[in-house]
Amino acid sequence: MLMATPENNLFTDTHIAFIGGGNMAGSLIGGLLHQALNATHIHVADPNASQLERLCQQFITLHTYADNLSAVRDVQVVVFAVKPQVFRDAARPLAATLAKNRPLIISIAAGIPEKNIRRWLGYDAAIVRVVPNTPALIGAGAAALYANPIVSSAQRTLAEDIFEAVGLALWLDDEVHMDAVTAVSGSGPAYFFLIMEIMEAAARELGLPADVARKLVQQTAYGAARMALESQDDPAALRKQVTSPGGTTAAALKILEAGKLREIFLNALTAARDRGAELSNEFGKEGS
Numbered sequence: 397m398l399m400a401t402p403e404n405n406l407f408t409d410t411h412i413a414f415i416g417g418g419n420m421a422g423s424l425i426g427g428l429l430h431q432a433l434n435a436t437h438i439h440v441a442d443p444n445a446s447q448l449e450r451l452c453q454q455f456i457t458l459h460t461y462a463d464n465l466s467a468v469r470d471v472q473v474v475v476f477a478v479k480p481q482v483f484r485d486a487a488r489p490l491a492a493t494l495a496k497n498r499p500l501i502i503s504i505a506a507g508i509p510e511k512n513i514r515r516w517l518g519y520d521a522a523i524v525r526v527v528p529n530t531p532a533l534i535g536a537g538a539a540a541l542y543a544n545p546i547v548s549s550a551q552r553t554l555a556e557d558i559f560e561a562v563g564l565a566l567w568l569d570d571e572v573h574m575d576a577v578t579a580v581s582g583s584g585p586a587y588f589f590l591i592m593e594i595m596e597a598a599a600r601e602l603g604l605p606a607d608v609a610r611k612l613v614q615q616t617a618y619g620a621a622r623m624a625l626e627s628q629d630d631p632a633a634l635r636k637q638v639t640s641p642g643g644t645t646a647a648a649l650k651i652l653e654a655g656k657l658r659e660i661f662l663n664a665l666t667a668a669r670d671r672g673a674e675l676s677n678e679f680g681k682e683g684s
């Protein structure tokens with residue numbers, strides 16, 4: 397992970413504008429500031445005054461704007477952090493200014509192909525499409541990045557450094573995989589939260605005090621994730637290592653397998669992937 401230090405002045409001269417100041421923008425801004433990006437170099441535009449207020453309370457010195465155009469005038473990077481449904485309407489009024497200044501465009505909108513963004517902006521924009529996730533807020537994000545051929549190697553490095561500042565950043569050569577990434581890591585934290593929620597509720601049903609249930613589930617999730625990250629073994633091998641034949645873990649796993657947990661997850665991730673493709677069709681039709 398990149399750490400901004402006096403010797404590493406990557407962010408010193410880079411101004412970044414966020415179009416949309418919601419959950420993901422907040423996560424990314426939090427992570428970037430944690431890595432010592434100067435808050436005065438962050439510009440956030442959002443028509444929702446309460447979102448801007450929330451960000452200002454959290455991150456005191458960043459610049460906020462009610463209109464998008466003011467935010468993008470003098471920046472090297474523009475991050476579109478709006479919902480896919482509003483992307484086109486947010487992008488089109490900025491086209492002339494962006495065409496003149498040619499900043500790097502970063503899109504985190506699920507399911508919007510870079511060719512649609514180029515069409516909406518009306519010039520051969522350098523675009524990096526990214527699927528991030530919310531643990532970016534604590535520097536533990538997982539992001540997959542795809543750069544169109546117009547992106548320069550310096551811009552590629554900049555995009556990578558921005559997302560490495562908030563976690564893992566992996567490049568994909570083929571944009572076709574972005575919907576699958578959305579299904580796996582973009583939406584992924586919610587699956588783990590659901591499992592933690594379910595385990596906590598079950599622990600309470602088994603009679604554990606609520607605070608004990610919560611702490612045990614949290615630490616178990618953290619410990620399992622750390623073991624998976626730090627071990628040379630794959631998750632299946634790690635699972636087998638903690639499952640004695642005829643033991644307690646085996647009894648639990650038998651129920652989960654009988655409940656077709658694998659099939660349920662495959663169906664769930666396929667639905668998320670397909671929703672990404674649907675959004676792309678819905679909001680990116682030719683001529684729109």
Ligand SMILES: NC(=O)c1ccc[n+]([C@@H]2O[C@H](COP(=O)([O-])OP(=O)(O)OC[C@H]3O[C@@H](n4cnc5c(N)ncnc54)[C@H](OP(=O)(O)O)[C@@H]3O)[C@@H](O)[C@H]2O)c1
Pocket residue numbers: 415416417418419420421441442443444447464477478479480482485486504505506527528529530582583
């Ligand atoms: N949340 C995740 O875990 C996650 C993960 C990966 C990718 N993403 C992607 O990240 C993007 C943002 O998601 P989010 O969860 O951060 O959404 P969000 O919390 O709803 O934030 C979007 C913000 O954009 C504002 N907005 C609406 N129209 C705008 C416009 N024309 N110009 C500027 N801002 C405008 C919204 O205001 P209003 O509230 O008034 O509409 C809202 O404050 C989405 O495209 C999503 O697909 C999200």
